[in-house]
Amino acid sequence: MAKSGNMGNVFDLGELRRLVDELGSGSREARATMLDAVSAAGKDCECQSCGTEALSFPPVVLATDAVLADAVLRVPLVLDAQRLAAWTGTRQVTPEGLLPDPFLPCAELGLPNPARLHLLWVVAVNTGMIRIVRGVAAAGPLALSAELPAAALLGFWDGVVMDVLDRADESLTGSEVVDDHLAEMLATMYAVSDGLSPATLVKGILQSHEVACETRPAQMRALAVALPAELDGALSLLGYCGLIERSEAGWPRLTPLGMWAVRQDLLREGHDAPTGAEVAVYADLGAAELVDAIMKRSATPSAVTVWLESRVPEAAARELVKIAASGTAGQRGTVGTILEELGPEAEAPLREALTEPAMWRYAASWLHIRDLPAPALTPADSTWIAVDTIASLIHLGNAPEAMCEFGMLEPAEDLVRVVEEMAPVDHPDTIAVLDLLGARHSDAAVAKAARKAAMKARSR
Known part of the structure; x- marks a missing residue:
């Protein structure tokens, strides 16, 4: 997902999934109370394997492809991109592939500002509504209509959403903080499909920002004052983009198209997001x-x-x-x-x-x-569990994760001791575990101790 380097920073999504499971069909108020208590994610393990751990999201019920495809054609952003493509006709563009006078189409099309025009232009060009050849913009190969197959319209919509989220690097919503945590916020809303109160979203973003950016108290106080209005503007923009709507209670939630698109991004990143x-x-x-x-x-x-x-x-x-x-x-x-x-x-x-x-x-x-x-x-029992845990990961083909698991057992200076204590462990996989540590551990002292312990285990 675009801007997803901080995935998990708005809320601890693993904890959020547990809370959603516990709350089940509980009242919206009960969910809000529980979700307000969810703190920002802690520091992840630094190993490459653990840093890419997949998150698991609750199963969702999606609208049918036909219903979703019909909704694509009614998204305000899509309608305005079509209007912009028709207005452009055949027109010279700058060397950067942009319109030379952004204020002209804004005035003639009734767009609020050049930033909105830029978003529409990127979407129109990237999806094929407009094609630029040798400095000239003209009608592209894509002609949207209800006659297109649902799969084609959904593929188009997937591209639109990726373009929108990619603009978070260029102040998409007008709020730097919301843009920094946009992907996580959408994923959090996906996990609680019936909506989250603005207060809950604000609190989650503030907690995340404080932890991730080590923001000073004075800055946090100023942000706490400004963020509710910034979030409101951001949600309005995301509504224009077809991603957010208001529930009957007035809480922001993902639209059916938003649910579909966020799920596509989660799946692309390897997360568990089933129907x-x-x-x-x-x-x-x-x-x-x-x-x-x-x-x-x-x-x-x-x-x-x-x-x-x-x-x-x-x-x-x-x-x-x-x-x-x-x-x-x-x-x-x-x-x-x-x-x-x-x-x-x-x-x-x-x-x-x-x-x-x-x-x-x-x-x-x-x-x-x-x-x-x-x-x-006893300590000997803990050592047996350590061997069994690493052996289980080897059985599952997760050797890098096994190395990370071992590294988390003790401070680095104690790992040699742990390895030595593994040699006499009565476990069928003791030698396999020691061989792995001896061959793969990055600390030379630990690897040497593992090879020595493996020899003792074999002689036993």
């Missing part, structure tokens, strides 16, 4: 089939939500524990991720798992995290 129909198929899978689909990357995190919602938590946990107890590290890691979504209502099967040799440490940790009675874990 309801895409994830519904996972509800009837068995636990083993779900785990296998996740390991093969054919199922996304949203599939887990749908699967769990279709089952009693205790029954779902019992199915999953059975797989983890007898499976590989990769299966245990996958099951562990799913079990994280369950609360204390799944206590019974996790307590039963305390008798399973390959699962009891995870079960104890799961119980501890939820403040439920559980056996204490």
Whole structure:
């Protein structure tokens, strides 16, 4: 998504997804209260793998292609771009490919300012309404009409939105702060499709800006005063562009076309943004089939939500524990991720798992995290979990992520000690984990310790 380098900075979208799941069909007021409490995202891991972690968004219901295509032809921005193309006819342009006198078309077409004209010009040229050849602008190959196939109109609309969002580098909305966080704001509105109050959006942007830019208190106070009016102007511009509308309560939300376009951008960036129909198929899978689909990357995190919602938590946990107890590290890691979504209502099967040799440490940790009675874990148990966690990522083909996971275990000076403690660990993948660290770890001392520990493990 354009201007998405700060993705996640308006709100912690992972936390936002959890809140949306918890709130379900709760009142708009309840959602606003909870969402106001969402803080800006914390600092990400610096490794390349973790820095590109995909976000998971709630499933959405999109309008049909026919309805969306019909709506494209009524977007004010699109209508004005058509008017500009007709007005231009055949006309000389500057060496930069722009109209020499921007005030003339503004006056004749009733446009508010040259900035609006520039946006229309970029859209008209980039989508093919206008073609520039040897310094002359003329009618392009694209002629919009209701006769075009829906797929063609939606492809056109996708290009329009990319052009609009790319203009955030050139003061699209008139607010530098909103432009800096535009992509994240739209993604946040996508996650809460029934709308967010302007106050919630303002608070989220302010929190993000303060954290990301380390803004001084005096600057934050001034921004807090100015931002509500700036956001109002930005939302008005986004409405003109066909992305934002007002809900019945008067809250800004994405239009059906906005939902479709933001989803396209999220998918391009590798995020999990399914439709309801895409994830519904996972509800009837068995636990083993779900785990296998996740390991093969054919199922996304949203599939887990749908699967769990279709089952009693205790029954779902019992199915999953059975797989983890007898499976590989990769299966245990996958099951562990799913079990994280369950609360204390799944206590019974996790307590039963305390008798399973390959699962009891995870079960104890799961119980501890939820403040439920559980056996204490020793340092040796923590080392076993570290080996199993890295092994699970190797099984899933995520060696770079495994390296990042290991790097987060301890301060750099303690990693050598951790490696040495892995050598005697009774785990089928100990040697594979040590071989990976020995071959791939960037710290020479850690890599050397890993190779030495692997030799000890083999001799054992």
